[in-house]
Amino acid sequence: MRHYIFAGLFTLIGFSSFGQNNKPWLSFWNKDSTLIGFKDSENTVKIEPRFTGFISAKKFDDIIGVSETVNKKWINYYITKSGRIVGRDSLHIFDNGVDCETEGFIRFRDAKTDKEGMFNRKGDIAIPANYNSLTRVINGMVIALQGAKKKSWGKESGDHHFSWEGGKQILIDTNNRVLIDDFKSDGRLDYFSLLISDQPDPSPIRKNFKTLQGKYYSFIDVRKEFDAWLKTALLKDFTKERLLAASFKELTDGWKAEESSAFINRNFELIKAKFLELNRPNCKYQVFQDGLNPFIFESANFERFYNNCGEAKEWIYPVMNIVVSHGKGNEKDFYQDNLTFLRTEDGYKFISVDLEAGLIK
Known part of the structure; x- marks a missing residue:
């Protein structure tokens, strides 16, 4: 038996779980373009400019990572639309940018343990900081890395980088429940194409994974999908x-x-x-x-x-x-x-x- 739990990608785009009236706030600069604030869709100022240009979000749905200078000290944290401040000194930063909210969740990094977790849109911890790294939420799922070791290079030249070696990837949901143990993903899967079945899906463009509950999750491999489309829909x-x-x-x-x-x-x-x-x-x-x-x-x-x-x-x-x-x-x-x-x-x-x-x- 096959269970069609999620609709395909092309029927989900544009769906908002927040409702149509919850429009994002938009960022704006102060007069000398040194600080950023936020206005609502009717141009009403919701947050006066006080954040530094380090901020990544141009639109504010529910929670964002920000930085500002207070008493000549640079501080950073996450803030919700209600004004709640959480995750001080815990910004998730990659490639000089702060993480962006996705599906109502945003990643943070515990500076003491060097582990990653995730806040929900209210600022509550949805996934505790127990992982080396987390992907953003994709269709309610997250790929988590655990048990890896950090490898750094480039300190001598001043161009400092790091990567993770070893460890194991698992697939979890936003309640931190393990869906698939030892999840080997190559970054080519469409997570919005999820099908759940009792047996592996036979489609040649799908990849199957066995869950801890004995069911099978299958996802479209977009590279295989593209190859098949190119040959049949265009080149034939x-x-x-x-x-x-x-x-x-x-x-x-x-x-x-x-x-x-x-x-x-x-x-x-x-x-x-x-x-x-x-x-x-x-x-x-x-x-x-x-x-x-x-x-x-x-x-x-x-x-x-x-x-x-x-x-x-x-x-x-x-x-x-x-x-x-x-x-x-x-x-x-x-x-x-x-x-x-x-x-x-x-x-x-x-x-x-x-x-x-x-x-x-």
Whole structure:
């Protein structure tokens, strides 16, 4: 028996558990652009500017991490919309940015134990700081790492980094309940596609995991899904109509964007030739999974694909970049073409083409 517990990705996008009237507050600068505050959707100031520019959130749903200077001392903490302050000196910082609320939860790091936990939107501890690291919440689930050792490098050069070695990944829910022990994930799963069944799901694009309760969780492997879609929905019978249907509102040629239908109509024969190369047995190409680059895809059409901190929601909307290699590697004739797709609520959409050979008009 198979239990369809969660609907697919494309029916869930845009759903808000907070209700339609709970609109986020928006950040704004003070007059000399040194401090940040927040206003509601009616432009009423809810928090006067007092936070430093270190803050990541541009929108405030329920809980954010902030920093400010008090009596010439720099302090940091989490604050809720009700004004509750929690997690002093416990900000979760990665790549010079503070964690962003996701699905009503936000990560924190205990400075004494160097372990991670998670607050809910009210500022209560939902997951205690017992883990080396946690992913953000994805469809009510979290991947947690435990028993790992920290490896640091770059102290001598001043470019200090660290990573975790060893340990075990487990899948937990937001109540800290273990769902899957020893959860080996490669970052290619769509967690919104979860199916729960008594037996492994036979689909060739799904990956199965046995739970502690004896059931099976299966998730779509987005790389396998994309490969199957590319070969059957686009390349099997490649036409201008199919390409237009599989294209986003705008296409980017390197750094320049324009309306996709005009671009494709003007350059179709060249683009068609590049796509049809993928059908050749000797074609050398790889598919790389990533997130949207906010410095390239910055128009209003892409706004929904970023979170409140301006980060790409790659766990929902991954980017698939097809890199086609030409030549023999070390020779002067070697070059690469890039054909890029974005996974959206309407399926995969062609968003960018970057060709080193051939002229784009």
